[in-house]
Amino acid sequence: MAAVHGDAHGHEHDDHHPSGIMRWITTTNHKDIGTMYLWFSFAMFLVGGTLAMGIRAELYQPGIQILEPELFNQFTTLHGLIMVFGAIMPAFVGFANWQVPMMIGAPDMAFARMNNWSFWLLPVAATLLVGSFFVPGGAAAGGWTFYPPLSTQGGLGVDLMIFSVHILGASSIMGSINIITTILNMRAPGMTMMKMPLFVWTWLITAYLLVLVMPVLAGVVTMLLTDRHFGTSFFNAAGGGDPVMFQHIFWFFGHPEVYIMILPSFGIVSEVIPTFSRKPLFGYSSMVYATASIAILSCVVWAHHMFTAGMPTVGQLFFMYATMLIAVPTGVKVFNWTATMWRGSMSFETPMLFSIGFIFLFVIGGFSGVICAIVPIDIQVQDTYYVIAHFHYVLVSGSLFALFAGAYYWIPKWTGRMYNETLGKWHFWLSMFFFNMTFFVQHFLGLAGMPRRIPDYNLQFADFNMISSLGAFGFGLTQLLFLYIMINCIRSGDKAPQKPWDGATTLEWTHLPTPAPYHSFEKPPIVK
Amino acid sequence: MSNSPADKNHVSVWQIAKAVLSAFMGIRKKSDLEHDAATLKPAHVIIGGIIGGLLFVIGVFSVVKLVIN
Numbered sequence: 287m288a289a290v291h292g293d294a295h296g297h298e299h300d301d302h303h304p305s306g307i308m309r310w311i312t313t314t315n316h317k318d319i320g321t322m323y324l325w326f327s328f329a330m331f332l333v334g335g336t337l338a339m340g341i342r343a344e345l346y347q348p349g350i351q352i353l354e355p356e357l358f359n360q361f362t363t364l365h366g367l368i369m370v371f372g373a374i375m376p377a378f379v380g381f382a383n384w385q386v387p388m389m390i391g392a393p394d395m396a397f398a399r400m401n402n403w404s405f406w407l408l409p410v411a412a413t414l415l416v417g418s419f420f421v422p423g424g425a426a427a428g429g430w431t432f433y434p435p436l437s438t439q440g441g442l443g444v445d446l447m448i449f450s451v452h453i454l455g456a457s458s459i460m461g462s463i464n465i466i467t468t469i470l471n472m473r474a475p476g477m478t479m480m481k482m483p484l485f486v487w488t489w490l491i492t493a494y495l496l497v498l499v500m501p502v503l504a505g506v507v508t509m510l511l512t513d514r515h516f517g518t519s520f521f522n523a524a525g526g527g528d529p530v531m532f533q534h535i536f537w538f539f540g541h542p543e544v545y546i547m548i549l550p551s552f553g554i555v556s557e558v559i560p561t562f563s564r565k566p567l568f569g570y571s572s573m574v575y576a577t578a579s580i581a582i583l584s585c586v587v588w589a590h591h592m593f594t595a596g597m598p599t600v601g602q603l604f605f606m607y608a609t610m611l612i613a614v615p616t617g618v619k620v621f622n623w624t625a626t627m628w629r630g631s632m633s634f635e636t637p638m639l640f641s642i643g644f645i646f647l648f649v650i651g652g653f654s655g656v657i658c659a660i661v662p663i664d665i666q667v668q669d670t671y672y673v674i675a676h677f678h679y680v681l682v683s684g685s686l687f688a689l690f691a692g693a694y695y696w697i698p699k700w701t702g703r704m705y706n707e708t709l710g711k712w713h714f715w716l717s718m719f720f721f722n723m724t725f726f727v728q729h730f731l732g733l734a735g736m737p738r739r740i741p742d743y744n745l746q747f748a749d750f751n752m753i754s755s756l757g758a759f760g761f762g763l764t765q766l767l768f769l770y771i772m773i774n775c776i777r778s779g780d781k782a783p784q785k786p787w788d789g790a791t792t793l794e795w796t797h798l799p800t801p802a803p804y805h806s807f808e809k810p811p812i813v814k
Numbered sequence: 815m816s817n818s819p820a821d822k823n824h825v826s827v828w829q830i831a832k833a834v835l836s837a838f839m840g841i842r843k844k845s846d847l848e849h850d851a852a853t854l855k856p857a858h859v860i861i862g863g864i865i866g867g868l869l870f871v872i873g874v875f876s877v878v879k880l881v882i883n
Contacts, residue, residue, distance in 0.1 A: 470856065480851035494860075571847050575837035578859075582867040586874075603878040611874070 311406070314398035315804065316383045317700070319405050323380030324693075326408055328769070330372030333416060335762050337365040342724075342758035344741050345751050358741035359427035360419065360443070366430025367447065370547070371454045372412055374685050378550040379404075379461045381692055382489050384700060386465060388794035388802060389483045391474025391811045396467035397460075404460035411453040418446035429739060431536060434521040434529045438513050445514070448507045455500045462493035462500075469493075474793070476813035480574070483792045484567060487574050488553030491581045495542045495549075498585070503539040506532060530595050537588035545584040547681060548648075549577055551688030552619060555641045557792065558691050559623050562638035563630030564789040569622040576615035576622075583612045593661050594668045602661045609659035616652055620645060635787075636710030640691035643718050644684060651679025654729070669739075672732025678725045687717070690768065697772065698786045699794055702801030703779030709771045716764040723757025825853050834862040838870070 303309055310322060340361050344353045353361060383401065387394055395401045418425040423441025426432060437444055469490045473482070482490075510532070512518040519525025521532045552573075560567045567573065589597060589605045597605075623645055632638070654676040658664050667673060690713070698704055727750040736747045743751065784800045794802060797811045833850045836842040837859075842850075 478851055479856070480847070571842060575839075575842070578863060579838055582863055582870070586867070586871050600875075600878055600882060603881060604875055607874050607878065608871075 312402070314394070314402050316387050316395045316398070316401065317802065317804065319395075319401050320380045320383030320385075321700075322405050323376050323383055323408075326405070326412075327373050327375075327377035327380060330368055330376070330412060331765070332769075334365050334368035334373055335765060337361045337368065338758060339762050341365060342755040345743070346755040347752065348743055348745055348748055350742055353741060355741045356427060357424065359429075359739065360425040362739050363426050363429055363432075364415065364419070367415060367426075367451075368412075369681070370430065370543070371451070372408075372415070374547050374681065374689070375454075375458065376408055377689050378489075378492075378547070378685075379458075379465075381485075381550065381554070381689070381696075382461075382465050385696065385794065386468055386486055386489060387472070388699075388798065388806055389486050389792050390469060390472065390477055391793050391797070391807050391813065392468060392472035393805065393807050393810075395464050396472055397464045400460050401464055404457045404464065407453050407457040411450040411457070414446045414450040414453070418443040418450075421446065431533075431540070432507075432510070433536070434510065434513065434532050437510055438521060445511070448511050451507050452504055455504045458496050459500050462496040465489055465493040466497070474807070474810040474813050480571065481813060483553075484556035484570065484573055484577075485550070485553035488549045488556070488577050491577050492546050492549045495546050495581050495584065499539040499542045499546075502535060503543075506535040506539065509535075530592070533592050533595055534589065537591045538585075540591065541588040542581075542584045544677075544680070545580055547685045549580065551644065551685050552577065554688045554692040554695070555623065555644050558637045558641040558695050559626050560791075561695070561787045561789040562635060562641075563627045563632050565626055565630040566791075567622065568625035568628075569618070572618055573622055576618040579615040580612060583608065583615070587612065590659055590664070593664045606659055606661050610656055613652065613656050620649060620652075635694075635707060636705070636714055637691045637695035639711065639714040640687045640694065643714065644687040644691065647679055647683030647687065647721070651676060651684055654679060667732055669737055670732035671728040671736045671738060674738050675725050675728035675732060678728075682725070683721055690714075690717070693772070695787070696794075697775055698782035699798075699800055699802055701776050701779065702782055703775050704782045704786060705771050705775040705779055709767065709774075713764060713767050713771060716767065717761065720757045720760035720764055724754050724761055725757075727753050727757075825855075825858060830854065830858050830862040831866075833859065834866040837863070838866060 303315075304312055310318065313319060313322075340353060341358065344351060344358055344361075383395065386392075415425075421442045423443055425443040426437065426440055426447040427443070428436030428440060432444070432447065469482070469486055509518070509520040513520050513522060513527070519527040521527050521529045523529060556567055556573060587605055587609045589601060590609045593602060593605075623641075634642075654672070658667060658673060658676055694705060694710055731747055731750050731754070734747065736743055736751075782800050785795045786800075787795070790796075793807075793811060793813070798806050829850070832846070833842075833854060836846075
């Protein structure tokens with residue numbers, strides 16, 4: 287470790303870097319790369335969001351109005367893929383790039399050049415994915431889970447999607463290796479594992495999960511590719527293969543993926559809530575334990591996505607019990623956040639509002655998850671809007687709200703300027719209102735039997751769909767307000783003091799000026 | 815990070831098992847926790863966690879078998 291710090295210290299006069307576009311193409315600085323990750327993910331969020339607007343516009347009333355069924359299916363497929371792989375995951379990696387080195391007192395990420403490469407693979411993958419709309423036959427249309435036989439039958443768009451997923455996977459694996467190495471080897475003297483901020487802990491565990499499951503995804507899409515073009519029959523029953531095997535392999539990746547997208551949110555919320563409650567996090571060690579337990583459990587529950595695919599009773603019960611047990615460590619976390627706020631000197635700036643909104647709505651998503659885990663209920667609600675409502679409560683009001691909380695919380699440190707608090711609160715309350723308007727009613731639609739991935743529906747579903755679509759348009763427009771708030775903050779926000787949040791205790795607030803200098807912690811801080 | 819020779823002597827399989835099991839429960843005495851943090855290496859906990867995970871799977875599976883029968 288001493289060698290690493292010594293080396294970085296030796297470059298302290300090496301502050302001249304290329305300007306203009308070359309700065310961003312050649313940069314190895316964790317802050318530059320973090321910024322690029324965040325802007326990239328926001329751009330992809332807008333692309334995925336535009337697809338969502340298309341979906342909701344078509345579903346505004348029964349009948350086919352705007353999108354032909356084939357194009358509608360492409361929209362739903364690409365909306366899912368872009369939001370998962372292009373928006374949420376890179377956004378968390380962006381946060382890790384900015385925050386992990388500063389929070390553990392390291393000068394940069396361990397593999398700075400690999401860091402540059404793992405970012406620059408992303409625009410390539412995104413181009414393949416978005417470009418697939420314009421190839422003959424259009425984009426992949428078999429859903430974001432690309433189950434065969436639909437995915438073995440699609441056109442060139444499916445191949446582009448497969449290559450895109452390969453590249454995104456490679457980028458994620460490199461990013462994870464970088465994060466693990468940085469955390470394990472580059473902590474400042476005195477920063478023992480159990481003193482690390484919880485955001486760092488959650489990312490360490492997430493990175494291990496990523497290294498575990500991304501190769502599985504790469505494997506399954508490669509099998510799909512060889513089935514499509516090289517005469518294999520992994521998933522083709524006519525050739526002796528099994529399409530259900532795809533589902534098993536996909537969900538062995540897919541369920542830990544869900545936790546990959548939520549564990550770093552837990553980390554962000556666990557930083558924000560103690561700060562604005564002006565109390566240390568309640569039960570720090572149990573939070574670490576719960577995160578690790580969730581990660582382990584997430585690897586043994588995958589087949590709860592497949593109850594209707596056919597499974598022995600033993601399998602159904604095993605996956606049902608294991609899934610329900612995940613509620614225990616998750617409950618520990620919710621209890622700890624609530625106990626942290628209990629009798630704290632709370633204040634309700636925008637990051638805190640988004641964190642509290644996160645807890646409130648994520649619990650709803652968690653409960654509907656437990657409901658879906660019960661086999662007889664799942665068989666009723668499988669592939670209905672109930673499932674859509676469930677996972678949007680987890681991924682939008684879970685992951686996305688935590689990302690907003692983190693962005694508002696750390697933007698003063700990143701830019702040296704404060705965001706507009708009034709507009710931030712408007713952003714929160716409008717998001718809260720329109721999010722629930724969009725997705726709460728989808729529970730009712732699902733229970734009434736409306737299937738997912740259809741462009742047209744029975745008249746009985748008309749009213750709730752209209753409410754949901756109006757909410758979605760409102761939610762989409764509200765996110766443009768977030769863009770305005772951030773640009774306004776970067777260009778002309780008030781100057782931020784070194785520590786605008788008086789309850790903040792992590793190294794980036796206590797040991798670094800605001801804005802954080804281009805090279806920070808060239809000399810490691812001593813942590814007591 | 816703490817790898818002084820004196821610390822290494824205190825790690826036993828039982829200590830790892832206790833740390834992992836209490837992690838599954840989410841409850842640990844503070845003094846024990848500090849001792850774990852000072853003596854256990856990440857590899858200990860990761861291997862212990864994987865074994866604990868396997869035991870957990872076997873446990874749930876046994877319960878399922880019991881229910882079915």
